Amino acid sequence: MYFAVAASYFAPVHLVAVVGEDFPAAERDSLAARGIDLTGLEVRPGRTFRWHGRYHEDVNVRDTLRLELNVFADFSPRVAEATRRVPYVFLGNIDPRLQAGVLDQFTAPILVACDTMNHWIEAARDAVEALLPRVDLLVVNDDEARLLSGERNVSRAARRILERGPKSLLIKRGEYGAILFSAGEVFAVPAYPLEEVFDPTGAGDTFAGGLVGHLAATGDVSHTNLRRAIVYGSVLASYVVEDFGARRLQTVSRDDIERRYRQFVALTEF
Amino acid sequence: MYFAVAASYFAPVHLVAVVGEDFPAAERDSLAARGIDLTGLEVRPGRTFRWHGRYHEDVNVRDTLRLELNVFADFSPRVAEATRRVPYVFLGNIDPRLQAGVLDQFTAPILVACDTMNHWIEAARDAVEALLPRVDLLVVNDDEARLLSGERNVSRAARRILERGPKSLLIKRGEYGAILFSAGEVFAVPAYPLEEVFDPTGAGDTFAGGLVGHLAATGDVSHTNLRRAIVYGSVLASYVVEDFGARRLQTVSRDDIERRYRQFVALTEF
Numbered sequence: 001m002y003f004a005v006a007a008s009y010f011a012p013v014h015l016v017a018v019v020g021e022d023f024p025a026a027e028r029d030s031l032a033a034r035g036i037d038l039t040g041l042e043v044r045p046g047r048t049f050r051w052h053g054r055y056h057e058d059v060n061v062r063d064t065l066r067l068e069l070n071v072f073a074d075f076s077p078r079v080a081e082a083t084r085r086v087p088y089v090f091l092g093n094i095d096p097r098l099q100a101g102v103l104d105q106f107t108a109p110i111l112v113a114c115d116t117m118n119h120w121i122e123a124a125r126d127a128v129e130a131l132l133p134r135v136d137l138l139v140v141n142d143d144e145a146r147l148l149s150g151e152r153n154v155s156r157a158a159r160r161i162l163e164r165g166p167k168s169l170l171i172k173r174g175e176y177g178a179i180l181f182s183a184g185e186v187f188a189v190p191a192y193p194l195e196e197v198f199d200p201t202g203a204g205d206t207f208a209g210g211l212v213g214h215l216a217a218t219g220d221v222s223h224t225n226l227r228r229a230i231v232y233g234s235v236l237a238s239y240v241v242e243d244f245g246a247r248r249l250q251t252v253s254r255d256d257i258e259r260r261y262r263q264f265v266a267l268t269e270f
Numbered sequence: 271m272y273f274a275v276a277a278s279y280f281a282p283v284h285l286v287a288v289v290g291e292d293f294p295a296a297e298r299d300s301l302a303a304r305g306i307d308l309t310g311l312e313v314r315p316g317r318t319f320r321w322h323g324r325y326h327e328d329v330n331v332r333d334t335l336r337l338e339l340n341v342f343a344d345f346s347p348r349v350a351e352a353t354r355r356v357p358y359v360f361l362g363n364i365d366p367r368l369q370a371g372v373l374d375q376f377t378a379p380i381l382v383a384c385d386t387m388n389h390w391i392e393a394a395r396d397a398v399e400a401l402l403p404r405v406d407l408l409v410v411n412d413d414e415a416r417l418l419s420g421e422r423n424v425s426r427a428a429r430r431i432l433e434r435g436p437k438s439l440l441i442k443r444g445e446y447g448a449i450l451f452s453a454g455e456v457f458a459v460p461a462y463p464l465e466e467v468f469d470p471t472g473a474g475d476t477f478a479g480g481l482v483g484h485l486a487a488t489g490d491v492s493h494t495n496l497r498r499a500i501v502y503g504s505v506l507a508s509y510v511v512e513d514f515g516a517r518r519l520q521t522v523s524r525d526d527i528e529r530r531y532r533q534f535v536a537l538t539e540f
């Protein structure tokens with residue numbers, strides 16, 4: 001949801017996902033109202049995936065209290081015929097074997113971005129590593145980068161991960177921003193300094209949505225444009241954390257996005 | 271030492287400090303060889319200040335194992351007549367009452383930068399706060415900013431601290447770079463990504479040395495130039511951590527500095 005809503009500010013979005021019968025009609029309607037194609041949104045008997053967690057006073061740190069896969073447990077995503085030719089693919093954070101199965105269904109994507117998490121790196125490392133050579137842009141946070149690489153230092157971690165196949169690696173660092181590594185290039189952007197981080201849930205997916213959305217809208221996957229895309233991702237993420245869930249993300253305007261993009265220029269130029 | 275050596279790449283430096291009889295002649299010579307004015311370097315009976323610490327695997331975190339003030343304990347800095355008219359003053363991290371006493375001796379500085387640490391904020395908070403209205407640029411790390419402000423969030427911490435008097439506040443964030451706050455302006459710069467942080471000791475003073483050195487060399491305290499100065503500080507800090515102590519700092523060239531400055535441009539531009 002976070003990815004789809006964020007990306008929908010930039011480009012048409014085709015969502016491939018599963019929810020339970022408890023998924024609120026109002027949420028579905030609000031996705032549809034944003035023009036998001038819900039053909040690929042399956043509704044299965046049972047409950048929607050749930051995550052229960054607690055954020056620390058340092059909102060970069062969170063504990064998982066309970067994780068219920070529910071209808072996700074035996075989800076086998078099927079990409080609709082019309083969706084298989086889309087040029088920009090984002091593989092959300094699910095079992096890497098499912099991510100590979102989804103990716104198989106696309107005919108010739110220009111760019112494949114991929115998220116994962118500690119759980120899969122620990123429980124299915126081989127499958128995560130098998131996926132990496134097929135990925136153009138791996139998007140992880142600093143903990144995940146450390147776990148995947150076995151290195152604490154971010155630059156060494158990035159080198160090890162890039163050796164395993166992805167063309168580029170974006171490491172999200174919470175309140176410290178994000179850093180992009182690819183062959184011979186590094187780009188770092190700070191996070192937008194907010195006095196109140198209300199709810200960081202979904203910030204990572206929102207970041208990815210703004211990023212991939214901008215790439216898809218411009219049709220330009222150059223390194224220069226990838227930098228701009230990362231700033232758009234940072235912009236969207238800076239909005240989503242201002243309120244609970246995706247509330248703020250739903251009300252943000254294209255003007256808000258451009259205004260904060262300019263604030264990022266002012267924040268970083270010298 | 272770190273501050274003086276870093277600043278000496280940019281501008282003439284007059285050091286006001288105290289060491290014990292154990293201070294190596296070779297160190298003194300190497301400072302003099304860099305053109306640093308040592309008139310204000312007192313040698314007192316006893317041992318030089320010593321800090322013993324342990325860095326964690328996360329080099330942003332360190333434990334103080336032992337702190338010996340030694341000749342620092344009853345240091346009462348006296349600024350030489352010829353030095354009192356210098357326009358750029360950096361108050362190194364000592365007792366805030368001594369910092370105030372040093373500052374009293376300067377006739378009309380254009381810019382006063384000031385460092386402090388947790389120890390003084392806890393042990394002499396009133397004296398630290400009394401100094402703040404006399405400071406143009408307070409330079410602290412994120413822990414110190416939190417302690418001084420009572421706020422965890424960096425933006426709120428900065429607002430509280432600026433309310434107490436300094437015109438600008440630079441918060442150093444170790445491997446995440448630095449962020450500058452002043453009325454209506456924020457500037458953030460990432461740290462230079464290094465594969466090996468060998469020894470972070472002195473990185474903060476080195477940062478301040480590059481920063482104040484650049485301001486003094488250019489005679490320009492505009493916000494635009496302060497941003498550039500912060501990048502020069504980041505450049506010098508990125509070198510000093512590459513080797514033990516001030517070794518690397520002693521061998522860096524002006525070309526190295528300019529080359530890495532351009533790498534900072536490449537690292538951050540979008």
